[in-house]
Amino acid sequence: MNSRPLRVTVVGAGPAGIFTAAALTDQDAVPVEVHVLDRLPTPFGLVRHGVAPDHTAIRDLRKSLQRVLERDAVRFTGNVEVGSDISLAELQASTHAVVLTYGAARDRSLGIPGEQLPGSIPATDLVSWYCGHPGTDPSAVEALLSGATSAVVVGVGNVALDVVRILAKGPGELESTDMPQHVLQALAGSRLRDIHLVGRRSPARATFTTKELRELGELPGVGVRVDPRDLELDPVEAAAAEANKVAGRNLAILREWSERPRTETARTVHLHFWSRPREVLGTDRVSGLVLERTAPDGEGGVALTGEDRTIPAQLLIRSVGYRSVPLAGLPFDAGAHVVPNHRGRVVDDGVPLAGHYVAGWLKRGPSGVIGTNKMDALETVGAVLEDVPQLLGREVGHDLAQQLAERGLVTTDMRAWRRIDDHEVGLGASRGRLRTTVHDWEELLSIAGGRPDALP
Ligand SMILES: Cc1cc2nc3c(=O)[nH]c(=O)nc-3n(C[C@H](O)[C@H](O)[C@H](O)COP(=O)(O)OP(=O)(O)OC[C@H]3O[C@@H](n4cnc5c(N)ncnc54)[C@H](O)[C@@H]3O)c2cc1C
Numbered sequence: 337m338n339s340r341p342l343r344v345t346v347v348g349a350g351p352a353g354i355f356t357a358a359a360l361t362d363q364d365a366v367p368v369e370v371h372v373l374d375r376l377p378t379p380f381g382l383v384r385h386g387v388a389p390d391h392t393a394i395r396d397l398r399k400s401l402q403r404v405l406e407r408d409a410v411r412f413t414g415n416v417e418v419g420s421d422i423s424l425a426e427l428q429a430s431t432h433a434v435v436l437t438y439g440a441a442r443d444r445s446l447g448i449p450g451e452q453l454p455g456s457i458p459a460t461d462l463v464s465w466y467c468g469h470p471g472t473d474p475s476a477v478e479a480l481l482s483g484a485t486s487a488v489v490v491g492v493g494n495v496a497l498d499v500v501r502i503l504a505k506g507p508g509e510l511e512s513t514d515m516p517q518h519v520l521q522a523l524a525g526s527r528l529r530d531i532h533l534v535g536r537r538s539p540a541r542a543t544f545t546t547k548e549l550r551e552l553g554e555l556p557g558v559g560v561r562v563d564p565r566d567l568e569l570d571p572v573e574a575a576a577a578e579a580n581k582v583a584g585r586n587l588a589i590l591r592e593w594s595e596r597p598r599t600e601t602a603r604t605v606h607l608h609f610w611s612r613p614r615e616v617l618g619t620d621r622v623s624g625l626v627l628e629r630t631a632p633d634g635e636g637g638v639a640l641t642g643e644d645r646t647i648p649a650q651l652l653i654r655s656v657g658y659r660s661v662p663l664a665g666l667p668f669d670a671g672a673h674v675v676p677n678h679r680g681r682v683v684d685d686g687v688p689l690a691g692h693y694v695a696g697w698l699k700r701g702p703s704g705v706i707g708t709n710k711m712d713a714l715e716t717v718g719a720v721l722e723d724v725p726q727l728l729g730r731e732v733g734h735d736l737a738q739q740l741a742e743r744g745l746v747t748t749d750m751r752a753w754r755r756i757d758d759h760e761v762g763l764g765a766s767r768g769r770l771r772t773t774v775h776d777w778e779e780l781l782s783i784a785g786g787r788p789d790a791l792p
Contacts, residue, residue, distance in 0.1 A: 341367040341409075342724060345431040345736060347418045349374035350381020351401065351706045352437035352696020355713035358404045363717075366724050370410045371431070371736050375417035376470060377748045377780040378756060379405055381439060383706065384773075385469040388498040389513035390505065397706060405750055413740060414748035415781065421745055424665040430736045432727040433691050433720050436666065436675060436682070437713075440697040444657040446490065450616030451654070455480055459495050459655035466502055466523075468516040468775035478522045484650035485529050488625045490613055491655030492535035492542035499653055501551060503531050504558045504603050514764065514771040532606045532647050536630060537638055539567060539590055539609045540577035546585040552605055553593055559601035562594040566609040570632045614644065616652055624648045658702035666692070674701050680716025681723075691727060693720055752784035759783045 344360055346353045349372045357370045378384060380398045387394045405412045418424060418438070427434050443458030445451060457480065463469075465477040487503060489496050502510070507524035515523075535542055553560045567590055569577060577583045590607065610630045617624040624646045630638035660675070662668035667684040669676045675694045676683050682692035695716040696709045704712075720727070733739075740747060748756075756774065764771040774780055 339367060340728060341369045342433065342720075342728060343431045343732060343736075344368060344370050344433045344435060344720065345427050346370060346372040346435045346437060347427070348372075348381065348437035348439055348696070348698075349376075349379035349405070349412060349414070350437060350439050350696060350709075351383060351397075352439070352698070352709040352713055353381070353435070354379070354401045354404050355710045356435050356437060356695050356717060357407075357410045359714050359717035360720070361404070361407050361409045363721065366721060368409055372405060372410065372412045373416045373418060374412070374414045375438075377415045377777065377784055378753060379412055379414060385467045386463055387467075387706075388502060389467060389515045389773075390502065390510065391498075392513065394706070395514070402750075402753075405753075411737065412748075412750050412753070413737065414752070416740060416745060416747055419663050421743070422740065424663055426739070427736070428691055430733045430739055431691075432730060432732055433693060433723070435680075435693040435695055435716060435720065436663070436698055437694070437696040438660070438663070438698055440658040440660040440673065440702045442659050442661055443654065444659055446613055446654055446656060448613055448615055450618060450622070453616055453618045453622050454620065455484075455618065455622030455650055456616055456652040456654065459489070459491065459499055459653050460658070462499055462653055463495065466515055466519050468519065468773035470775055470777035470780055472775070474516075474518055474522075474775065478518070480651055481522055481526055481528075485527050486532070486647070486649040487528055487530070487651035487653060488532045488534055488647055488649045489653045489655055490534045490625075491657075492533070492537075492544060492609075493655065493657075494544050494548050496533060496655040497544050497548045497552065499655060500531050500533050500605055501548075501555065503528055504552070504555055504605055506557060506602075509556070511769060514760070514769070514773050516773045516775045517767070518775075528603060528651075530604050530606060530649075532608060532649065534611050534613060534625070534627060534647075535607075535609045536612045537609065538569060538573040538576070538632060539587055540569060540573045540580070540583045541636075542583070542586060542609070544586065546582055546589065549586050549589055553589065557602040559599060559604040560593045560596070561598070561604060561606045562590050563608070564591075564594040566607075567591055567594055570634065572634055572636055573632055576636065608647075610638070612638070612640065617646065622650055622652050625652055658697070660698045660701075672701065674699060680712075680719045691730070746781055748781070748784045755785060756780060756783050
């Protein structure tokens, strides 16, 4: 085997990108140099800016991800956006292979009237806000939250449950998270009393997992209400619940909640199934959501019934999925919102595009847990390693790090990340917390000591 190292650039330092770097450097048949880029000054993707702050054990996964980025053969450069700071074609010119793992950060829309009214936001905005994503404007979310006593979250996946739980929790329970201080304050001042979760289909089709669902019913001072009528299933839905263990367990929890005696609580979470959002009401901002009752169509889908009702709400959070965006020079499936690929090799009209690979949510869409990206990255790295003879046969230009430095870009590296990490831990300690996330982009760069040359 050739001793010249295979240079691989990974675009995106989320789980998929880091698992790609791990798989490339776990093997020793092919010497490799891996350069992981991210548009943010910090690594870890949705592990830092998506996973709910109160799920501390999962957020702690970043420690093992960090160890990968600290390997000798791996280099991390943050604050570099591929597509604007450097093009894919330029990356290709300086590297044997590019693995694209830039995720699926955009929301999908409901496609109903009134959806764009102030007060209606995608879950991505709320999640980014409470996780301290530096691309968010905190004041916009905080203004909406401060005026709301009732919120509706549309969607029945784990992200929707995260959002409901974070909005329902009291400040005492959030203190132990790493949320930015201003987020903690805004949530402490929230006047929300009712939080509604809305799903179009049967409860047997909800995609949330049981552990996350159960958590909702265990929050101090929070009542949970489910209409028993929503839990009546026709034979097709009952069979679906029977066939899917998670759905069966979820239904058992929902049934128990539907039978709980109603008591007065500071906040109440209402779960609604068989309810299709039809229209967002409001003139200058959201005032309610019209829901149309659905019914089983006997084939696992739903039929409309024409029976409408309105939930008054000043805040509407749409959690109906994520999608990827195209990148110049990269084939894109605009229907499925993924990069067309065969086992991780990017394909254009079915033909592999030499030197281009994809992993993670950009490859398979926004599904699965963090660990799913590990197997996914392994498959992609398998394809890269099979292609080594062809990849090394191409001459590549000068070092990417040097190229970035020559552009005068302010970048970050792992030393910079450690400075941010130490700073956040210190900031937390000064307030009796374990960590306080810094959300401001410029502040992150200044803590990082970001400078035109990030070469170690
Ligand atoms: C709100 C939310 C909560 C979740 N909670 C959990 C959970 O509790 N447990 C669990 O197992 N899974 C959870 N997941 C799923 C998990 O986060 C994903 O499976 C995983 O993050 C996908 O990895 P990825 O690397 O494909 O994408 P991402 O994690 O999104 O990483 C993509 C990276 O690419 C970077 N990037 C984007 N564009 C560019 C560009 N042009 N140039 C350079 N870099 C770029 C981004 O900044 C980001 O760092 C959650 C997901 C969401 C959305």
